[in-house]
Amino acid sequence: MTRIRANCPGCGEVDLTPPEVTLRIVRAPDGLVGEGSTYRFLCPDCDELVTKPADERIAQLLSNGDVPIEEFGDIDQLLELLLPPHPEAPAxxxxxxxxxxxxxxxxxxxxxxxxxLLAS
Ligand SMILES: [Zn+2]
Known part of the structure; x- marks a missing residue:
C-alpha cells in the first residue's frame, strides 16, 4: 500500500496510509483546486488532528495515492458543513x-x- 509522508507540527515527519488522510477540495471557479482546500490526518504519534492547506500539486499527489476526497463546489458549501447555523438569523x-x-x-x-428593557 502507498505510504504518505506528512509533517506533524509536534512530532515531525510521520508515515500514513491513504485511508488515514482526508483531502478536502474546494473547487475554484475555473475548476482547479481553490482556496480553502486542505488535507488532514490524525497524527499516529500524538493523536493531534493536523490540517494543512492543499494546493493543486498536493491535491494531485494525494488523489493519485488513493486518499479519500471530499469535494465542495465552493467555499460556502464547505463553511456550511463546518460552521453551526448563525444564532441571530433564525429562518x-x-x-x-x-x-x-x-x-x-x-x-x-x-x-x-x-x-x-428590564420591564419588557
Ligand atoms: Zn504528532
Missing amino acids: DAPRLTADDLLDLHELLAGDDWFER
Whole structure:
C-alpha cells in the first residue's frame, strides 16, 4: 500500500496510509483546486488532528495515492458543513427593517432604555 509522508507540527515527519488522510477540495471557479482546500490526518504519534492547506500539486499527489476526497463546489458549501447555523438569523423571524433600526436608535437615545428593557 502507498505510504504518505506528512509533517506533524509536534512530532515531525510521520508515515500514513491513504485511508488515514482526508483531502478536502474546494473547487475554484475555473475548476482547479481553490482556496480553502486542505488535507488532514490524525497524527499516529500524538493523536493531534493536523490540517494543512492543499494546493493543486498536493491535491494531485494525494488523489493519485488513493486518499479519500471530499469535494465542495465552493467555499460556502464547505463553511456550511463546518460552521453551526448563525444564532441571530433564525429562518422564520421577520427581517430587521430600516424602521426597526430607527426605533431602536430613538429608544437608545433616551435615558430610560435600560429600565424599559428590564420591564419588557
Ligand atoms: Zn504528532
